[in-house]
Amino acid sequence: MSLLAVRDLKKSFGALKALNNVNFEVEEGEITGIIGPNGAGKTTLFNVIVGIHRPDGGDVLFRGRSVRNLPPHRICRTGITKTSQIVHPFLTLTVKENVLIALMFGQNLTKKESEGRADEIMEFLNIADVKEMRSTQISLPKRRRLELARALGTGADLILMDENLAGLNPRELEEGMDIIRELKKRGKTLVIVEHIMQAIMGVCERLIVLSYGEKIAEGLPVAVCSDDRVIRAYLGEKICSV
């Protein structure tokens, strides 16, 4: 049984079909990448999986059980959370408090139990130096880490990362990719939406390509990148050879 199974997922906004019968599965411990042009439905797909949007049709199964129609906090406690492309930290709270909230509510811990784990997570993501700062005061790369720290805090097994690596310099990108590999070692399953092909090719074991709300390709990264349809819809040129 796969960890996540998306079945015939449909979501429309008015006349726009953001998701049109999307099907795919994610195995436990795998890093899956989702690529596609802007407006392909990648973020919508994530929002439907975590419960922010209700699907119009189809189903989302997590460990074989449907999470469709559950509110986001229930889905989070079941084991799925996401990091947002546009970061929404709890602004006036400190970095540490942000992480504490995820621990306290995602895993239903007391404040005391959460303290030590929050420190551990911030240490791992290299944001411990700003833990007493308010989340308005830290740089964008750190805010992206904070987004990830919150996702880790919830204890979710499956983390959907929506462009968590966007806008980073090459060194930060390298660090980000290392963190993703480390998360896999720690047993997390990741689904990554990203435009930076270098990062996608560097960490993903499997790729799914969306275009206009439909899945147009799926498979090993190298195979997907040389697929003609993918090149026409998204890549524009051949970036790798088989």
Next chain:
Amino acid sequence: MRKHAVWLAVFFALLLVPAFKLEGYYYRTLSMIFLWIGLASAWNLTSGFTGYIDFGAVAYFGIGNYATALSMTKAGVPFFPAIMISGLLSGMVALFIGRYTMKLRGAYFGIATLAFAEAASQIVLEFDRTFHVTIFEGSHGITLPIAHDETFFYYTFLIVAALIVFIAFLTDRNKFGYALKAIKEAENSAELAGIDTQRCKVSVYAVTGVMIGVLGGINAYWLTYISPLDVFSVTHTIHMIIMALFGGIGTVFGPVIGAVVLSLANETLGARLLYTYLLMLGVILVVVVIFLPGGFIGLLSFRRFRK
């Protein structure tokens, strides 16, 4: 920590005030200030902490007033059980109203709660005439028995207000409080972090309802005469909002400071400068909102923000 010790000292000092056998006027003024501390703090617990600005908080005040007045005059319930009934009833109504209104965001929540409070006022005003009964007594209002001296209300208001501030103080630090603040900052993120936002919002709204209801109950017995247009007046809600904003919305002691300063201003300036007072208040409020978004208390903790 020292700052909190000051507040505790103020509370104990206030407990001793009646030993000086002051004139009735001072007790009445202080009682009024305690009432407003309680109301502003209770309002702030929902609206300040979660950011859902409630424009209909007076509904729970009115319900509290009428629940106590009716229980005491029609059913002969003693005062303390009567204010419990007020709290319970207001809390239950808040639970019901919150279930629906708390799904609305921003201005829509404000509009819905304002409409509810106005509707509640009209129901109490017109119920008897419409259904040919005598329950609420419409615009005649209800007169309650006079049985206690000013120190009785002084203590009742002081202890209830202190209790409300203490609950806000605890909430500011506990897990539930973090949920409320997370909702205020980014509601979707709060959901994604596993917070049952709807449940938290409705719960805190009900708690606020209980608090305001109890204060309303005491108010009815204190004033001995209530009428719908007085106790359901939208100006009460506006006062709660202004006091919290002035002192520092979303903080524990901001509404306390706001309530003290504005009640005193109302008492002294309001009587002397009847026409210009409200104008001045408006100007002061605009200045506070523009230059001190953290309220008066933001000035005191300025260092913390600058770090």
